[in-house]
Amino acid sequence: MHDTAAVEYPSFPYPVTNYQEDNRGQFHFSSRGxxxxxxxxxxxxxxxxxxxxxxxxxxxxxxxxxxxxxxxxxxxxxxxxxxxxxxxxxxxxxxxxxxxxxxxxxxxxxxxxxxxxxxxxxxxxxxxxxxxxxxxxxxxxxxxxxxxxxxxxxxxxxxxxxxxxxxxxxxxxxxxxxxxxxxxxxxxxxxxxxxxxxxxxxxxxxxxxxxxxxxxxxxxxxxxxxxxxxxxxxxxxxxxxxxxxxxxxxxxxxxxxxxxxxxxxxxxxxxxxxxxxxxxxxxxxxxxxxxxxxxxxxxxxxxxxxxxxxxxxxxIPEIASARTSTRTWKDRTLDARSAKQLLAGVEADTYELEATVDVRDAERFGFRLHTSPDGWFDRDVVYDAKAQTLDGTALKPDHGKVKLRLLVDRGQLEVFGNDGDVYQSHNVNFDSLPGGNGLEFFVDGKVHVESLTLHELGSIWKTSGQSTLSTDIAGQWYPASGNWTDVAGGKQGQAGGDAFYLSKASGSDFTLEGDVKLVSGTAAALTFRANKDASRHYTANIDADAGVVKLWRPGRDIATHPLAIERGRIYHFKLTAASTAIEVWVDGTLMIDATDTEQSAGQFGLNVFRGTGIFQHLHLTPGS
The missing domain is CATH 2.115.10.20 (Glycosyl hydrolase domain; family 43)
Structure with a gap:
């Protein structure tokens, strides 16, 4: 019997990881990289x-x-x-x-x-x-x-x-x-x-x-x-x-x-x-x-x-350790109209849903997941009482009742019927962006809901990794476009065009400060008053190709100030927004003092354009 001599392993290959990417599972394991x-x-x-x-x-x-x-x-x-x-x-x-x-x-x-x-x-x-x-x-x-x-x-x-x-x-x-x-x-x-x-x-x-x-x-x-x-x-x-x-x-x-x-x-x-x-x-x-x-x-x-x-x-019952809150509805007889109202106003991102439903007077019922006010939803789960199927899989009622249990994560959906008689696992890119976290119960015919319980589930990654971006801006961050990674100096963005990394937090009047470094390419910037996909926003950048500091929004360059931009150097930005008035300070000097009426409030974020930028030390002060 012989074994190889112990060999020193390579260094731990993973950078500090931001587990808050939009479709990264919050209670499903994934590798850091x-x-x-x-x-x-x-x-x-x-x-x-x-x-x-x-x-x-x-x-x-x-x-x-x-x-x-x-x-x-x-x-x-x-x-x-x-x-x-x-x-x-x-x-x-x-x-x-x-x-x-x-x-x-x-x-x-x-x-x-x-x-x-x-x-x-x-x-x-x-x-x-x-x-x-x-x-x-x-x-x-x-x-x-x-x-x-x-x-x-x-x-x-x-x-x-x-x-x-x-x-x-x-x-x-x-x-x-x-x-x-x-x-x-x-x-x-x-x-x-x-x-x-x-x-x-x-x-x-x-x-x-x-x-x-x-x-x-x-x-x-x-x-x-x-x-x-x-x-x-x-x-x-x-x-x-x-x-x-x-x-x-x-x-x-x-x-x-x-x-x-x-x-x-x-x-x-x-x-x-x-x-x-x-x-x-x-x-x-x-x-x-x-x-x-x-x-x-x-x-x-x-x-x-x-x-x-x-x-x-x-x-596994250990899932209870991830529950952060629980709401329960009991003993409700519902038709199509009252079912739609049952969960009106409920919002949840990652959660576990349990329901016991009497289906003897129903044609079908189910849940629409991650709904938005315009009627859009990312996925539904449907029990067909006539065909006796759950999302196409045979599932007979037990004494007229059906039990459903759903696990809804950022990119995963797992469906269980009647204590495991049905087990389905799906990858679903749930839209966890602002405005899309609704939940709807729907019925064709009439059902009696014996019980319906919603457990919100917290992230399992709270102590396992965090972004290298130091910021006091509340809310989760997500890449709206481009390639965003954690590097030793902060959050790095790379793109061939425009790329945005946004926080779900939003504001109207504020002072926003942060360090911006254009590593290579054209421009790097701070973004504010943005919508969830950054199709509307204000952005203040350093543009090395044009040699300016610029305040812009889609469709308009609001103002520019000449400045020879050095790639690889850190620039400290301070932005103030009060109603329609916007100021852009760079390294302690007021560069832009402008007004614009297009966007009154929105999310905070980072931007790169045709290049690579690194961002660090974002600090937000509400008010003017």
Whole structure:
């Protein structure tokens, strides 16, 4: 037995991150930067949940794979950690895989107080990596020698599990030997593996999971693939025996790689006996420095149905730790008109919605999410009482009632029906800009609302990262256009044309101060009295090409003052606005004193034009 010598890991590659980008999930995990895809080796060890994942840290698209790493003490609030597996240190294709905690030291690798955490990766054969510091850094076992030799043209995605009846470890690996299917292996020590059997199924494509679940006083095994298709059966220690070869789906959406649900895995070594927790990859969401996120964790269990045992999924109860406020409506009989009035005036950005509705007199009902005063909404969720479907998925009422539970985040929507009989995960770019946070209940026919509860959910990132922009301007910031990132000197904007970074806070009369540096290109500026997409605004800039300080708005240059602008130098701006009067001061000198009647109030922000600018130390004083 030989392992590579410990190698010093590269420095932590992530800059300080602004988690308030418009479509960045506020309670769904996403990597601080770079590309994220499949969930890898989720596990629990000594009070900490570890989430590893497929990761390209310096790319917004799939690239050379690393294993990213994040930890949590409650499965809700996550903290980014340095990369766990790095291709500059660890050999082989670091593609998807699973992991376990070797609590009995069957590997013999233990050297200190921590139990070895052993993870499995590699394509066309399986490699082993192990951690002796609680899952933070990993060594390569046997110089990367493959502990499972390839027996097919293509194989990948090993998942390891404990079989308490056979009292040995099992491994399931996807391969294309004779078509799609899963190969099963067994081991006493996690390092030496013996082929056991093969389960052939055309539907079973990559990222398999194998998990044991309680069922009616006993246990069954669930074998699933990357798209969440699964069969339930028995496992005799080497061979899987399905109860029915017709597969079901864990998540009732169009699941595929890069879609709203893919490559889910269940956590290993959980502290609660028989608890099954799963997370998946959502791939249709991205921001300026990141791509992809994870689904919110769900508890899974087996339920008896006329078609046999089925997997049902519900949000983990730990979600309560993210709730910031709760409002409840009870015992309401509603028609179309009164339903529309029920939530009038309610606004929420990120939230959990629970409803129990009697549908015996209804044709359909549902919720319109992120509505605006002009009637626009970003997404609706509809229960069709006649067809007995929830967003197209079959869902029969239970004694005439339907339960809905929605998780609404910045770029994610998860829908649950009747305590998990329906589970749907979507990436939705919800418009969390000002004026678009309404919520509407709608009814065709008549319903009786037994209860309706709205829990607003706060950001899980409050202690995990913040923008490098120092400002006392209240309200969340978002990029209205252009590329905005956090750098050591402050907030950096880059664009080939105009780009705006705006706060949701607004004002009418005020004094606004801030430091502006034009790094390269034409102009950098402070913006004020803007609307939410900056199609209307006032902007005061330094323009290096024209050699001026300029106050402008769309359609009009209001005033200019000559000034030789040095790129790379910091200029201190002070802007005062009182009714129609606007003053622009630069480095303590009054440059512009003008009047304009176009915009009386609006949001604050930053602007770059055909170049790169860095902004810092924004200070706002209300009033003149």
């Amino acid at each position: 770079g590309w994220m895809n499949d969930v890898n080796a989720p596990l629990y060890y000594r009070g900490v949940y570890h989430l590893y994942y497929q990761h390209a840290p310096n790319s917004l698209v799939w690239d050379t794979m690393h294993w990213g790493h994040a930890t949590s003490t409650d499965l809700v609030h996550w903290q980014q950690k340095p990369i766990a597996l790095d291709p500059g240190i660890h050999p082989g294709d670091l593609w998807s895989g699973g992991g376990v905690v070797d609590t009995g030291n069957v590997t013999g690798l233990k050297n200190g107080d921590d139990d070895p955490i052993v993870v499995f990766s590699g394509t066309n054969g399986v490699q082993v990596f192990y951690s002796l510091d609680g899952g933070n850094t990993f060594k390569t076992f046997a110089d990367g020698k493959k502990v499972v030799k390839p027996n097919a043209r293509t194989s990948r995605d090993p998942k390891v599990f404990w079989d308490p009846i056979a009292k040995h470890w099992g491994m399931v690996v996807w391969s294309d030997e004779g078509g799609n299917g899963a190969d099963f292996y067994t081991s006493e020590n996690l390092l030496d593996w013996t082929f056991g059997s093969r389960y052939q199924a055309d539907w079973l494509f990559e990222c398999p999971d194998m998990v044991r679940m309680p069922f009616e006083g006993g246990y069954k095994w669930v074998l699933s693939d990357g798209s969440g298709e699964y069969v339930v059966g028995d496992f005799d220690g080497t061979t899987f025996h399905p109860l029915n070869r017709m597969q079901q789906k864990i998540n009732q959406t169009d699941t595929h790689a890069g879609g709203g649900y893919y490559a889910a895995l269940t956590f290993a070594n959980l502290p609660v006996k028989d608890r099954v927790v799963s997370m998946a990859w959502q791939g249709e969401n991205q921001g300026t420095i990141w791509t992809g996120n994870a689904t919110f964790p769900v508890d899974q269990r087996l339920k008896r149905t006329p078609d046999g045992p089925r997997v049902v999924s519900t949000p």
